[in-house]
Amino acid sequence: MTFSQDILTRAQPIMDTIMVHPFVKGIATGNVPDDILNYYVEQDEHYLKDYLQVTALTVTKTNDTNDIARLLETAQFISNESKAHEIMLNITGHHVENWRRSPDTQRYTDHMYTSAYHGTYADALAVLLPCAWSYGVIGRELVAQGANNDANPLKEWIEIYSPQANDEIDYNAWRFDALERAVANLNDSQKEQVIQTFLKSLEMEWRFWEAAWNQTQWRFDF
Numbered sequence: 001m002t003f004s005q006d007i008l009t010r011a012q013p014i015m016d017t018i019m020v021h022p023f024v025k026g027i028a029t030g031n032v033p034d035d036i037l038n039y040y041v042e043q044d045e046h047y048l049k050d051y052l053q054v055t056a057l058t059v060t061k062t063n064d065t066n067d068i069a070r071l072l073e074t075a076q077f078i079s080n081e082s083k084a085h086e087i088m089l090n091i092t093g094h095h096v097e098n099w100r101r102s103p104d105t106q107r108y109t110d111h112m113y114t115s116a117y118h119g120t121y122a123d124a125l126a127v128l129l130p131c132a133w134s135y136g137v138i139g140r141e142l143v144a145q146g147a148n149n150d151a152n153p154l155k156e157w158i159e160i161y162s163p164q165a166n167d168e169i170d171y172n173a174w175r176f177d178a179l180e181r182a183v184a185n186l187n188d189s190q191k192e193q194v195i196q197t198f199l200k201s202l203e204m205e206w207r208f209w210e211a212a213w214n215q216t217q218w219r220f221d222f
């Protein structure tokens with residue numbers, strides 16, 4: 001079994017649970033309460049800013065110029081993500097107000113910074129991967145279910161994240177390929193560390209949906 005296959009096998013139970021999360025099922029039917037969409041977008045604005053910065057940190061951890069170029073290209077996807085946010089905000093009529101970063105968002109972004117800053121190149125790739133990979137799975141599966149129909153106000157949101165037939169590069173395939181190369185010279189315990197980093201990010205993805213669904217906040221105002 002390759003390293004990527006091992007990761008994907010261990011990721012499956014978490015990914016299956018994300019697919020049946022009420023928020024994700026709500027996206028499939030186009031029914032998500034406004035408060036939940038607003039909370040999600042407000043938190044995702046924080047998240048995506050940090051995602052870009054951690055991508056920049058990851059760039060400094062490799063000397064492979066092709067990987068560097070690809071990482072910089074993935075940062076360009078951020079403009080699509082702004083569109084994804086606009087689709088949700090058009091439904092609710094909300095404008096981003098820079099709400100306080102929630103405990104779950106803080107925990108996820110702290111995990112990203114810590115892994116990328118203190119870890120190897122492989123750790124940095126692994127901490128970023130579940131973000132794009134899990135949304136790619138959501139997009140693909142919702143399109144396969146026909147959820148991107150004209151009656152769904154989140155149709156375009158789904159299509160932003162689903163792989164397109166005319167995509168020139170399969171970035172998630174490249175991400176796993178880069179990770180495979182990055183772990184090639186690591187020993188077994190270092191490899192296990194990389195898998196843990198990936199799976200923790202994937203659980204944080206589940207928590208991100210869950211936090212929005214439950215509108216999780218800090219207990220105190222300070």
Ligand SMILES: Cc1ncc(CO)c(N)n1
Binds near residue numbers: 044048132135208
């Ligand atoms: C939390 C989170 N994970 C993944 C994505 C997809 O890039 C996103 N926009 N937000």
